[in-house]
Amino acid sequence: MRATIKDVARISGVSTATVSRVLNQLGGYGPEVATKVLAVAKAIGYRRNDSAVSLVKQATRTIGIVMPTVTTSFYAQIINGIEDSAYQAGYSVILTHAGSSNIRLLESLNFMVERRVEGIIGVSINLNQTDLTQIKALAVPLLLLSAQAPDDQLPYVKVDDYQAAYAATRFLIKQGHQRIALAGVDPSDLVAGQPRIAGYEAALTAAQLRPDRNLIFTGDYTFAAGQQAMQAIIARPEVAPTAVFAVSDETALGVISICYQAGIEIPRELSVLGYDNSAIAAMATPALSTVAQPFYQMGQIAAQKMITSLQTKTVITSELVPFKLIQRGTVAVPRSN
Amino acid sequence: MRATIKDVARISGVSTATVSRVLNQLGGYGPEVATKVLAVAKAIGYRRNDSAVSLVKQATRTIGIVMPTVTTSFYAQIINGIEDSAYQAGYSVILTHAGSSNIRLLESLNFMVERRVEGIIGVSINLNQTDLTQIKALAVPLLLLSAQAPDDQLPYVKVDDYQAAYAATRFLIKQGHQRIALAGVDPSDLVAGQPRIAGYEAALTAAQLRPDRNLIFTGDYTFAAGQQAMQAIIARPEVAPTAVFAVSDETALGVISICYQAGIEIPRELSVLGYDNSAIAAMATPALSTVAQPFYQMGQIAAQKMITSLQTKTVITSELVPFKLIQRGTVAVPRSN
DNA sequence: GCTTTTTACGTAAACGTTTACCTTAATTGT
DNA sequence: ACAATTAAGGTAAACGTTTACGTAAAAAGC
Incomplete structure (x- = not known):
């Protein structure tokens, strides 16, 4: 079994509260205690257990991604964008497929709610009204990426x-x-x-x-x-x-x-x-x-919007991102001209 | 705040233990209690909190994927394969990038250990000896996909x-x-x-x-x-x-x-x-x-190997997967012949 | 030198589950 | 009819953290 904060406390000769304070740099401890605790923690390979933290803090710092099971090539760019932004903000991302034609969608969403993700980014998923009511019942923020819900009932990030x-x-x-x-x-x-x-x-x-x-x-x-x-x-x-x-x-x-x-x-x-x-x-x-x-940026934007919304407890607004015409080698003036 | 098992218990007029038994279908309760509990749970939108479950069960049913930040097009296939297998086995997958040239690798692995993933699949990551010793200190099973460690110090799934x-x-x-x-x-x-x-x-x-x-x-x-x-x-x-x-x-x-x-x-x-x-x-x-x-299959195989190893508590063996020559339109006999 | 404030900790409750153990009542066996 | 078994459900501890509150000693203020 992995070392716990109690092990660190016992070996360091202090209480778990002090260990927690040292580890989280909250102050309220002397310098020699701090070095001792840190040394012990390192020595016994202590890593904190996020399940316990999530439980007591009532926050998992995790966002979920739900995508259809596709292998289009921009998949990677979107995920990279999301993950990079999330990582910077100290969030984890957990990933689930909705299956082809959303067969697994609600099951996946449920999965995520049980994992207590703080928000979900749904990529390229088409929702009907039944889906929407069920999603509302889940009571978890959902942001659409490259998609849009009927009557704009959900916020989205996409190009026009x-x-x-x-x-x-x-x-x-x-x-x-x-x-x-x-x-x-x-x-x-x-x-x-x-x-x-x-x-x-x-x-x-x-x-x-x-x-x-x-x-x-x-x-x-x-x-x-x-x-x-x-x-x-x-x-x-x-x-x-x-x-x-x-x-x-x-x-x-x-x-x-x-x-x-x-x-x-x-x-x-x-x-x-x-x-x-x-x-x-x-x-x-x-x-x-x-x-x-701009798939990578769309991923970034989506993650940022989600996270700031979570942190400021404000609603997520939709955003249209700019497209760009890229001229390479397959368009020319027609022959007849 | 989301409804907890205590809420269900209180409203149903039973103890939390009974609710837990009903929800997990463990037996030891009467049919009318069961229907009552189920009805209440549904009515108040109860979903179980996996953080609490993970904590008490000492198992997160989660595996981690670590990849370099690349956007090659097989990325999606590998992840799809892993996720599909994991999902079937009731596992979640959490995803992290190692950054370009593994800059973020150890940080990412640490992240995952704190999340208490049960195993990690490292895709296309090149490890040197220093990495390896640090990884060993992490004490978490690591399986390489499309990669190989010096002296085969880690199990891998790849083609020859x-x-x-x-x-x-x-x-x-x-x-x-x-x-x-x-x-x-x-x-x-x-x-x-x-x-x-x-x-x-x-x-x-x-x-x-x-x-x-x-x-x-x-x-x-x-x-x-x-x-x-x-x-x-x-x-x-x-x-x-x-x-x-x-x-x-x-x-x-x-x-x-x-x-x-x-x-x-x-x-x-x-x-x-x-x-x-x-x-x-x-x-x-x-x-x-x-x-x-066969990227999709490689993902599947990797996830399956990891999960069965976790469940049977056996070591993960390496596996060479078959390649295949696909003849399409870019190879012909040379002109001179 | 005495009170007041600050520093440096410790104690214990809380988060939401599961589960070993206990209790009571009903059922079974003879 | 009575003991033995089983069924149904409750009690409470445990998982690993954080944190409000308490307390003793040290520092500061006068």
Whole structure:
């Protein structure tokens, strides 16, 4: 068994209260006692037991992360951001997956409540009203990252998908594109799907271009979705876009992979724009132009917001973080111009 | 404040012991008491406090993950594997970064010991002898994942880098390649660097090909390392390999990106083989041939080994997991053949 | 030199559980 | 019908800390 504060006290010849005071530097002890206690603690390898501390202090200094079981590449960046901020503030982070399609979500949240996390950051989780009422019953602060609850019932940190899609589409138009496809989007997705469609269409309309539903290729943000979209584009020469705005970098790579197989040269024959700026974007050939989400910073911001809210006992406010258009090698002016 | 077992007991009109028995289904109570207690617990939103349980049971059912602050794309797969296994066994996982180049390593480990994790899985961390003695002093089980300690002083789960590099090189030779470069490797890295160099050279020697140190381009496994290696290859036409074995997928993409810029066609003019089979390998154009490490399974195996060792109180044994050569689109027979 | 303040500790309760041990009543066996 | 067993539930200690409160001695103030 591991040494306890009592062992340190006994060997040092003082009370546990004094040991605690020395260890936490609270004052109220003499210098020779302090050195003695410290020496003994080190000698017997004493480490304090956070379970006991949490119990008496009624605070665990732990925040939880809940994510769907995905392996998209920005996963790491988000977690890094959260963990770095948490660590700096002396908080631990405990991690749980919600399973694919949130199957394990409430179970996971329960788990965390029993661990007495002080707050939870839910990454990319879609909530319906039933979920929300159950979450409220849990009585634990929940902050959404890259997600949004119906009627904004929960605070969030995310980019403004409408604005980002608008800016991205506008950028393609300014390059001279008129027939711009939107690929891989899920129109039933209220948080990332519909706003991006709306932004895309608004930018077209603002430029006097008529949005064409035949240019929207639905999907689930994956590589495969991009492949399917591009195959559909090739199969229907009558639509013939000069640019495709993919709804994620992975989707963009999917369309690029089909283009490669079909001998369509990028960006000469077709421009492709991604979304996310995940690590793979810079490493693709040609390097992928994309709209960047600052994942690491989003993680940091989320953790900071959560922790300061915890410490100041104020409510967490939502925050829209800035996106950025990153021009690399997959967008050019269309050939016809 | 959250409801406690005492609240449940008081409202139900029984003792806390009985509540505990009901909640944990230990028997020794009547059916009507049970339903009453359960109803009360639910009504007041009682959740048990794991800090208290951990304290009295002297077990936290938590394992820790320590990783360097990297954003390589297999990060997610490893964590998913660990978390899934842990979750199934009723364990929580708490996550900490060791910082770049392990700057925060011992601090992180200490953190975890204070949290009383029952075991720690260290992912991709390189340990020197000083680290090791300090870790031993921590007296907590540590299992290495994709890493190895000097003199095998700690158990590990990893692929056999020597064999994998040997098989990969042999594969390239069988395709007809005779001048094969090795790119991005760190020769001072005892765990992933030297064994891969050795396997690479052994395969060459076994095929009566003389290893040539000029064909080894050192680096740090990154995308940039691959770019530098390929630039060096182009700058020195006298070495002119027909294939390059990159020491990671990212490095492979680095060499591919330079080839693209230089107009070198892959795989017609140059074959490229990666290492890892991270998500990006399948999404690259052309799709990257690579030696696959089963990251998700490695995570699972590590967690399972740790947990069964904890439960059976046996030592953790090391395990070499199988690699696999995945042939996609970046390796072909050399032109000269 | 006496009171007052400060310093340096010790005592013990509290945090929320689990569980060994005890007690009472009901059930069983004969 | 009575002893023996079992079932149902209570009591209280224990886990490892922190911290309010108490106390004795030393220091300071006059």
